[in-house]
Amino acid sequence: MSKFAKKKDGELPAVSTASLPDIVFMLLFFFMTVTVMKDSSLKVENTLPNASEIKKLEKKDRVIYIYVGKPTPEFVSKFGAEPKIQLNDKFAGPSEVGDYILMERAKKSQDLQNVLTTALKVDKNANMGLISDIKQELRKVNALKVNYTTYDGDAFNNLQ
Amino acid sequence: MGRRAGAPEVNAGSMADIAFLLLIFFLVTTTIETDAGLDRMLPPIEPPETDVIIKQKNIFQVSINKNGQLLADEELTDLKDLRAKAIAFLENNGDGTCGYCSGKKNPESSDNPDKAIISLKNDRETKYSTYITVQNELVGAYNDLRNRESMRLYNRKFVELEADYLNPETDKDLKEELKEKVKKIQELFPQKLSEAETSSSSSN
Numbered sequence: 001m002s003k004f005a006k007k008k009d010g011e012l013p014a015v016s017t018a019s020l021p022d023i024v025f026m027l028l029f030f031f032m033t034v035t036v037m038k039d040s041s042l043k044v045e046n047t048l049p050n051a052s053e054i055k056k057l058e059k060k061d062r063v064i065y066i067y068v069g070k071p072t073p074e075f076v077s078k079f080g081a082e083p084k085i086q087l088n089d090k091f092a093g094p095s096e097v098g099d100y101i102l103m104e105r106a107k108k109s110q111d112l113q114n115v116l117t118t119a120l121k122v123d124k125n126a127n128m129g130l131i132s133d134i135k136q137e138l139r140k141v142n143a144l145k146v147n148y149t150t151y152d153g154d155a156f157n158n159l160q
Numbered sequence: 161m162g163r164r165a166g167a168p169e170v171n172a173g174s175m176a177d178i179a180f181l182l183l184i185f186f187l188v189t190t191t192i193e194t195d196a197g198l199d200r201m202l203p204p205i206e207p208p209e210t211d212v213i214i215k216q217k218n219i220f221q222v223s224i225n226k227n228g229q230l231l232a233d234e235e236l237t238d239l240k241d242l243r244a245k246a247i248a249f250l251e252n253n254g255d256g257t258c259g260y261c262s263g264k265k266n267p268e269s270s271d272n273p274d275k276a277i278i279s280l281k282n283d284r285e286t287k288y289s290t291y292i293t294v295q296n297e298l299v300g301a302y303n304d305l306r307n308r309e310s311m312r313l314y315n316r317k318f319v320e321l322e323a324d325y326l327n328p329e330t331d332k333d334l335k336e337e338l339k340e341k342v343k344k345i346q347e348l349f350p351q352k353l354s355e356a357e358t359s360s361s362s363s364n
Contacts, residue, residue, distance in 0.1 A: 021172070024179040031186035048197075049289040051296040053303050053319075057195040058328055119195065122288050129284030131291070135355075139205040148292060149197035155296040158289035159228070159239065 044069035044086050049124040050153030057147055062116055064104045064143075066097065068130060069123030083126040085134065094133035098141045105143070121149045124158060198295055203354065218270050220249045220278045224294055226285035239293060246301035250276050250349065260309060260348065273305075277352045298353055305349045310341070318345050 046069050057063055067086040071079045075091075084091045087100045105113050118138060122131060138146065222242070223231040230237045232245055252269040253261035261273065270276035278298055282291055303319055310318035324330050325338040 021175040049292040053299040054196040124289035128286040144202040155293040
């Protein structure tokens with residue numbers, strides 16, 4: 001009898017926080033695995049247009065990125081305010097696009113070289129002239145699969 | 161006196177704090193990137209060896225000028241009407257060989273979806289956002305037609321079928337099945353969207 005009586009001291013036991021680190025670690029690992037570190041910092045303004053009929057770009061290792069847009073304010077004095085192409089970390093002219101694609105293609109493994117997609121991340125205020133030049137260069141090096149990267153949204157929002 | 165209970169336990173109370181610190185760091189730096197966009201194929205640079213003669217009525221000519229105005233089939237068109245116009249052109253079914261089309265069978269418009277070609281032309285000073293909107297509407301026209309056929313045949317939207325097919329997590333057997341379906345639908349309305357060179361670069 002006395003055994004049972006002892007436990008009845010009326011106080012609430014403290015909630016154990018021993019599993020808190022486990023929970024936090026779980027979250028931590030989730031974010032660690034989904035985090036993608038940016039590999040090149042943007043030097044151009046890059047507000048993508050909206051489109052609704054989009055397809056997801058699966059498999060990041062098969063994608064080559066080309067950025068186009070107006071240089072950001074810190075670069076305007078040096079490179080002017082006209083839209084420029086950014087390849088990796090530097091500005092480039094349209095004629096350098098072909099070499100860049102070939103170089104990037106050579107870096108990929110053999111079996112991926114034929115299935116590469118070129119993702120064009122173009123600011124919505126850019127002109128088609130520059131894009132046409134890029135497209136022409138891409139055709140020259142036979143990189144025919146392109147993806148005009150956009151945000152998901154109503155395409156008519158672009159027109160304002 | 162001191163060696164009564166062996167080594168004392170290390171206090172793990174601060175573990176949560178450390179983990180939180182790391183967690184917050186990764187939370188802040190994470191940008192879950194969702195890259196998506198319009199997939200297009202560029203035409204190969206070598207011209208095809210045999211010149212295919214295409215009847216004028218099988219071409220739906222879309223031109224965008226530098227002010228973003230749209231000329232579709234020689235008519236000034238509002239961007240909002242472009243999709244409907246493209247759909248009407250694609251499934252016009254002028255020669256009556258397309259059993260699944262519900263077009264008007266206008267003899268002045270395209271023969272059947274297999275022959276219908278949409279040609280897009282833009283000026284060098286066209287804004288990229290306008291161009292994307294036009295591309296989006298034209299791809300949308302194809303997708304609308306494909307969705308309709310897909311709903312009829314498989315009771316599922318084409319875009320969903322295709323998304324599942326392209327998703328790397330879909331298992332193999334299902335993928336094979338989807339591949340068949342996607343191909344079938346694509347054959348019903350093949351995407352023939354050609355992009356001419358820009359107007360001021362003056363070739364052909």
